[in-house]
Amino acid sequence: MKGPKEKVSDASAECKAELRSLRGRLLAQQQRIRDQKLPVIVLVEGWAAAGKGSLINELICELDPRFYNVVSPVILPEKEERYPYLYPYAKSMPENGKIMFYDSGWMEGAVRKYLHREITKEQYKARIRSVNEFERQLRDGGYLVLKLFLDISRGEQRKRLRSLKENFETEWRVTDDDLWQHREYELFRDTYESFMEKTDGIAWHRLDGSKKKAAACEALRLLVELVDRALENGRYVGKPFKEDFPLLEMPKLRDVDLSPSIGEEEYREELKKLQKRLGELHNIVYRKKIPVVLCYEGWDAAGKGGNIRRIARPLDPRGFDVMPIASPEPHELNRQYLWRFWTRLPRSGHICIFDRTWYGRVMVERLEGFCTENDWRRAYNEINEFERQLTDWGAVVLKFWIHIDQDTQLERFTDRQNTPEKQWKLTEEDWRNREKWPQYEEAVDEMLRRTSTENAPWFIIESNDKKYARIKTLRILVDALEKACGSQWAKGL
């Protein structure tokens, strides 16, 4: 399949020797990757039949299988069409100390969909933006990211596809999509090129797919050098960066009037009316496959639980989930901090209620020192990006800060303490957190100020009167769903 000249230079003894030596170096690095808890991502994109699988095989063949994994779009389950674009890639990010090879990934996911006209130009642009955000967040979170593009000419691709087609054993590997790509080779080439240009925050490396051994050598060399540098310099922690999100004006907590209340009769009427409408809207949301993400944060004893129950009451239990967020487990701490939220996202058409959220990063993790200052300072922007990726997907994202004052909290704590069946709700930690009220208030003010975006707004819910708070939350939710179900049909994948 190759001209004699190429063959000589490609599989030359020199090349083979280098391959051996590089594999040895990577093998030796493996243990240090593990010890230093470095997570490594190798993204292999490229043409159909360019040899992505074989290239990966050359890279992994000496590695201990316990320290790497390969993920491939072929094995991405169909249902992931019902999740945000980056979901399958985010879900499979490696844990610390491991290498994940992506056998084609987010580039292919964007380019194919676009050229197939399954997404609009605008959506395609949003995907490019998301990719840049995703890669930067990974790098800033200490991930090593190597991006490879395996290139072959149109002629070479023709030869390879033909040879695959001719062999009974491999014929099935050539899909209609591949043949279509081949016919539209130039269109794809231009799109790949422009995609790479627009996503070069982390550099792309082009490899010549017609020279298998040389390409493997080059890929290995890049990987070994990347790892070497990281092992020397230690794990990278990204710095905070300039935000460019249009933010909504938010009041300071201390300026919030907590006196609003509601009479018993009005409460019952409103509750009944709003819950009925919410139940109806849930049906439409389900049919129209609109994803809904509700975020609850608030002071201890502010009434989150009861508020959530009033939302959940009229919902069809088949179509919603409540996700209580506790402190992260070891396998969660071992990955970028948004991973445990990515993996808990609802399918489109479902309502997911997060009882505490990713905002823990800029509250408890910030105040208790569970992450570095750079980590939580970066998080405002990372969260805004994450939430925009959700709304790009078509999700309704609403965030509620359930608010009370210190006196009300003390009253409720005391009540819990004195009521046997409520005692479990009150822990030593609640008392400790209460002592840090001023620090928390400062952190919450900053959070509200920096993350209330038009697409994913914060709502301060005055909850000194819990009934008032429930009605207000229900009304905000119903209004938002009316809007989403009416004019604003989900923006697509």
Place this chain on the structure above:
Amino acid sequence: MKGPKEKVSDASAECKAELRSLRGRLLAQQQRIRDQKLPVIVLVEGWAAAGKGSLINELICELDPRFYNVVSPVILPEKEERYPYLYPYAKSMPENGKIMFYDSGWMEGAVRKYLHREITKEQYKARIRSVNEFERQLRDGGYLVLKLFLDISRGEQRKRLRSLKENFETEWRVTDDDLWQHREYELFRDTYESFMEKTDGIAWHRLDGSKKKAAACEALRLLVELVDRALENGRYVGKPFKEDFPLLEMPKLRDVDLSPSIGEEEYREELKKLQKRLGELHNIVYRKKIPVVLCYEGWDAAGKGGNIRRIARPLDPRGFDVMPIASPEPHELNRQYLWRFWTRLPRSGHICIFDRTWYGRVMVERLEGFCTENDWRRAYNEINEFERQLTDWGAVVLKFWIHIDQDTQLERFTDRQNTPEKQWKLTEEDWRNREKWPQYEEAVDEMLRRTSTENAPWFIIESNDKKYARIKTLRILVDALEKACGSQWAKGL
């Protein structure tokens, strides 16, 4: 929709008052369920339009959403067709201290498939057997299991389906499947009845779906009483039970001749030949969607890693995974012990290599006291059942015990100690385990004797000569795949 008489008795003040009181009791139990770490499963099966969703809603409406979840076949992703029958249900088993409501489950999964003729009578019988095994394993593992069947007459179903169809908002809820069930009401009734008869190891409770409030009352009463008994008696630990698996004869480890070896030249030739064939077979396995599960166990330093690498080398990285099994994490310890293996199963068509397995239960967990004696004694049978469920699904299951003698292990430990790049492979724990060689040998002998079944056999791989071991393993695998790809097409879901 109901006659006047029914209406009076159903929604009577008495019934409503009882409902309130029972909800209060369940609410009070919630905290104790959590404290005592009881996992609770409520399976709600029944006719289309019988009101399963509403019934569940009545049960959960006062509960704290952090302590329960609802799982429904509607939200089971399509891809689960490519997993074993019980996979979606096993995957969603609750963790300790939580309640999981199944809005229809394993009964519907078996009956519909059977009546649709998507599975044969024989496969249907296998599913009934699996259900009995699954439920017993859950109960023996300390789970509370409540099984409800919501019954309505044919006339009632007609009325409800019609009323759903007539309303634009609810029309979409009536599926062709539901209509077909209605037409074939008697066939379904007989099949449901016989299914319940054959799966009454844990009792079924029939509820009259035409009386909604009364049914909810009855369901709540059953649940509250079940929980009460469990809270009184503490968490149940099942006793070992009689095995009825046809077992293969296995030698004692001490009688295994470890002298077999292979010459360098023969090794190279055989390796090349077998790997080439394995690569080809992998293609066929992939196309025919045959799942392959390979289990590796063996002494420390026996050569598992190198052996696995030789298997992985010719495989297409898109179609296999290596699953290293370390000690369980908290969220894994919080569920039945097979859960972490259920959730790691390959899709059909993929090869999954488990580097250590569920057999930890009868080795390290047994010897280190990480589970009770009843737990590990029960495990032999539970594992045999689990593996039979895998082969029922059509999987090739092969188990390798990589075997060396004590002298060889000492040699390799010493070598690891003296070779800097191998030192990470040797831990204090390895030395401690070595001291317990006799106990481990006894446990392994018992394991081999009691879990080597025809459908999932153990192979002792003599690995004093690692090269001999690799060739032997490859040959066993190649032979098994030849057989599976040739005559024996996967037995179906």
